[in-house]
Amino acid sequence: MNKVIIVMPAYKAEKTLEDTYKNLPQVYQEVIVCDDAGGDRTFDVSKSLKLTSLRHHKNQGYGGNQKTLYKLALEHGANIIIMVHPDNQYSTDCIPEMIKKINNGSHLVIGSRMKTALKNHMPFWKYVSNRFLTVIQNFVFKTNLSEFHSGLRAYNAHTLKTIPYQMFSNDFVFDSEMIACIQAYGYSITEVDTECFYNDTVSSINLRRSIRYGLETLKTLLKYMWGTYSPKRLINTGLFAENNV
Incomplete structure (x- = not known):
């Protein structure tokens, strides 16, 4: 039987963490929450829910938070790792289907x-920028996905054991680098439909950081086209062991 671990990269999630957790379908063996030095009660709420609770004493960034979570999930023997943002934005009813696809x-x-997205009040500028980046990414990756920028995603353990995610950015572009590397390794990326719900408690990066994220994502695509994320390039730079490829 596969061990499914859900990981939540948390930052100032004290108001939404409990509802996010309670809405999870009962298909997991463990939930791990890492409070990225948000300065609120996120860690205490996580402990009160009897979840595996971590806390960074210095902010590590969105990507850095994921690195901590994936490392611990693998150490705990996960076969499937599912990342869920703890802002209660995403419907997690699709998680059983995600596990099936894995x-x-x-x-x-x-x-x-x-x-x-639009029916559920995703800001129009965010929708347009998401679609714009996704069209370009589909062209470069030769894929046909509807979105690359979701905070709900599932990995098999082999993927996280194989790709050198610890070398990627600690910022929001970490997710784009993960996708570029997975594509470079010839691995399979699929998707399921979910719903999102936008309100005042939803965590989101502001317009300035969104523009920066978009530019960093385009830079990641250029690096992918240059072969930066290929197994051969990573082996030659000594960043990765050949026997793991």
């Missing part, structure tokens, strides 16, 4: 918000 051979499954 069991059927997908290396990464993305929970796409696009089908109902």
